[in-house]
Amino acid sequence: IYHFHQKNGFACMMLSDVFELVQFLFVVTFTTFLLCCVEYDVLFANRPLNHSHAGEAVPDRGKVTLPDAILPAAQCAQRIRASGWIIFLLVMAAGFWLYRLVKVLCSLLSYWEIRTFYIKALNIPSDGLCSYSWQEVQARLISLQRRQQMCVHKRELTELDIYHRILRFKNYTVAMVNKSLLPVRFRLPLLGPVVFLTQGLKYNLELLLFWGPGSLFQNKWSLRPQCKRAGARRELARRL
Numbered sequence: 619i620y621h622f623h624q625k626n627g628f629a630c631m632m633l634s635d636v637f638e639l640v641q642f643l644f645v646v647t648f649t650t651f652l653l654c655c656v657e658y659d660v661l662f663a664n665r666p667l668n669h670s671h672a673g674e675a676v677p678d679r680g681k682v683t684l685p686d687a688i689l690p691a692a693q694c695a696q697r698i699r700a701s702g703w704i705i706f707l708l709v710m711a712a713g714f715w716l717y718r719l720v721k722v723l724c725s726l727l728s729y730w731e732i733r734t735f736y737i738k739a740l741n742i743p744s745d746g747l748c749s750y751s752w753q754e755v756q757a758r759l760i761s762l763q764r765r766q767q768m769c770v771h772k773r774e775l776t777e778l779d780i781y782h783r784i785l786r787f788k789n790y791t792v793a794m795v796n797k798s799l800l801p802v803r804f805r806l807p808l809l810g811p812v813v814f815l816t817q818g819l820k821y822n823l824e825l826l827l828f829w830g831p832g833s834l835f836q837n838k839w840s841l842r843p844q845c846k847r848a849g850a851r852r853e854l855a856r857r858l
Contacts, residue, residue: 619732620784623755627747628733635722639715646711654704655694661687739766756780783839787828826858834858 625631659665663682689697698704736742740758742750756777762768763775772779782789794800800823802815827833834854836842844850 619735619755619759620752622729622732622736623747623750623752627744628729629744631729632722632726635725639718639722642711642715642718646708646715650698650704650708651694654697654701655689657687657689786839787824790827791823832858 622628622631625634660682661684698708733744736747737744739762740755742755742758759780760775760777763772767773769775791800795802802813802819803811804814805811825833828835829838834841834845845854
C-alpha cells in the first residue's frame with residue numbers, strides 16, 4: 619500500500635516495470651551491435667576505403683561515413699554465430715529478461731489488487747491518488763481497521779504499527795549494525811577503522827537474513843515459528 623502511494627498508482631508502476639524491460643532489451647541489443655556489427659578500423663580510418671574515382675591513384679581517407687563502418691546484417695549475424703562467448707551471454711540475458719517478464723506479470727496482479735483495495739476499501743479513486751498525502755491514506759487505513767479488522771493481531775492500528783511494518787527490515791538492519799552483529803566495520807593498516815557496506819554486500823545480507831530461501835522470515839512480516847523459541851537459538855545460529 620505504501621509503495622503504491624509513493625509510486626503514484628497502478629499506471630505509473632506498470633509503466634516503470636515495462637520501461638525497465640524495454641531498457642534492458644535496448645542495452646543488450648545496442649551492446650551486441652557495437653561489438654559485432656561495427657568495423658572499427660574503417661570507422662577510425664585505420665584502414666582506408668576506396669572512395670577514389672577512376673584515375674585517382676590514392677584512396678580518399680577523409681570521407682568515412684557511418685554506413686561505411688556498419689557491417690551488413692548477414693555478416694553481423696555471422697560474427698555473432700561465430701562467437702560462443704557472445705551467444706552464451708545473449709542466452710543468459712534472454713533468460714534474465716524472461717524471468718523479469720514473469721515477475722512483471724505477477725506484479726501486475728498484485729498492483730491490481732492494491733488498486734482495487736484503494737478504490738473499494740479506502741474510497742480513494744485511481745485518478746485522484748496524487749492529491750492524497752500518505753498521512754491521509756494512513757488515517758483511512760486506521761479507520762478501516764476499526765470497522766473491518768484487517769489485522770487479526772490488533773483491534774486498533776496506530777501510526778507506529780504501520781511504520782514498524784513498512785520499516786521492519788530496515789529497523790532490524792539498523793539494530794544489528796548498532797549492536798555490531800553485522801560485519802561492516804573493519805580495521806585496516808595505516809587507515810584505522812573503516813565502514814564498508816557496498817550495495818552488493820547489503821544485497822547478500824538481506825538475502826541471507828530477510829527474504830532468501832533460508833532466511834529467518836517466512837514472509838515479509840512474520841518470523842518463522844522456530845525462530846521465536848529461545849531453546850532453538852544455538853541450532854538456528856549454527857545453521858545460519
